[in-house]
Amino acid sequence: MAVTILGIESSCDDTSAAVIRDGLLLSNVIASQSVHEEYGGVVPELASRAHQQNIVPVVDAALRRAGVDKHQLSAIAFTRGPGLLGSLLVGTSFAKGLSLGLRVPIVEVNHLHGHVLSHFVRANPDDEVPEFPFLTLLISGGNSQLVMVRNYNDMEIIGQTIDDAAGEAFDKCAKVMGLPYPGGPHIDRLAAEGDPKRFKFAKPHIPGLDYSFSGLKTSFLYTLRDNIKLDPEFIEKNKADLAASLQSTIIAILLDKLDKAVKQTGVRTVAIGGGVSANSGVRGAVADYCAAHGIRAFIPKRAFTTDNAAMIAIAGYFKYLDKIFCRYDAAPFARVNV
Numbered sequence: 001m002a003v004t005i006l007g008i009e010s011s012c013d014d015t016s017a018a019v020i021r022d023g024l025l026l027s028n029v030i031a032s033q034s035v036h037e038e039y040g041g042v043v044p045e046l047a048s049r050a051h052q053q054n055i056v057p058v059v060d061a062a063l064r065r066a067g068v069d070k071h072q073l074s075a076i077a078f079t080r081g082p083g084l085l086g087s088l089l090v091g092t093s094f095a096k097g098l099s100l101g102l103r104v105p106i107v108e109v110n111h112l113h114g115h116v117l118s119h120f121v122r123a124n125p126d127d128e129v130p131e132f133p134f135l136t137l138l139i140s141g142g143n144s145q146l147v148m149v150r151n152y153n154d155m156e157i158i159g160q161t162i163d164d165a166a167g168e169a170f171d172k173c174a175k176v177m178g179l180p181y182p183g184g185p186h187i188d189r190l191a192a193e194g195d196p197k198r199f200k201f202a203k204p205h206i207p208g209l210d211y212s213f214s215g216l217k218t219s220f221l222y223t224l225r226d227n228i229k230l231d232p233e234f235i236e237k238n239k240a241d242l243a244a245s246l247q248s249t250i251i252a253i254l255l256d257k258l259d260k261a262v263k264q265t266g267v268r269t270v271a272i273g274g275g276v277s278a279n280s281g282v283r284g285a286v287a288d289y290c291a292a293h294g295i296r297a298f299i300p301k302r303a304f305t306t307d308n309a310a311m312i313a314i315a316g317y318f319k320y321l322d323k324i325f326c327r328y329d330a331a332p333f334a335r336v337n338v
Ligand code: KG4
Pocket: 012, 139, 140, 141, 142, 143, 166, 167, 168, 170, 171, 182, 183, 184, 185, 187, 188, 274, 275, 276, 277, 278, 279, 280, 305, 306, 307
């Protein structure tokens, strides 16, 4: 019998539902929340309320677009964490309620586990997927990790940030430049026209495979404050060079540890994932690095770099196949590792 999984993602400010049947994606619906724009960041209470409004229509649309009746579902997968507790509670409670009503099991999915497995979301059986073992560079607004993936349900964090995430470095520096939130995509756009060698920012000296981005952020701020006293005119005139220099420093930091991890583990396949993997510079640099070292690179489609339920559904599918279900008293969690 076909295995049909409904995935639900509500960890931050996107409400998403997706349907996967026998490992193939049938639908992936995302409702983004514009309510946060005027606050320069996600407001947790507003996010939970928007999730509550969105969840029923989004799940309904995902089932309709997939051509699947809810009684055909084998299980319901949901993001249990990490993320905003109030937001997670909406998806978690909805998944539990629907599963009780339909008498099908629930499968909890770690959001980061979902990002790692997003490369297995296929629309066609011929689409290529990574071979195990592989290394994932997971870079988002909340996390920067190097994850060794041995199998669908067997992965280990071998390096991670000790302070800010790569996305935070993008967003916080962009904020200083007066760019809208989230600043990452704006830096990406501006960097395309700038000189990456114009400004020099600090790079961390952290041993092993761990990352650090807070020093870079401070150095960016001090460059502006000391030299030009946060002069808006200077920033405006030099925004492309500032963006290009910042982006190239972040890429250098990311690639330095990726290279170390590749050498240490001997993997022949590298994947990237998370919001920051949408960055043109990061995508190009990882592709070039892999080509130069004879390594296979998996760069996600931009649609799968941001939060989506397709990755939750595929992670849930592989857990379902391994019969890893969850109890009804499973509460959401805000912070945890893969
Ligand atoms: O994975 P994600 O959607 O969710 C969180 O972890 O919150 O990642 C969001 C992060 C933000 O920091 C955003 O600025 C960054 O991904 N981002 C980018 C780009 N697109 C999104 N950073 C740099 N360049 C981009 N094109």
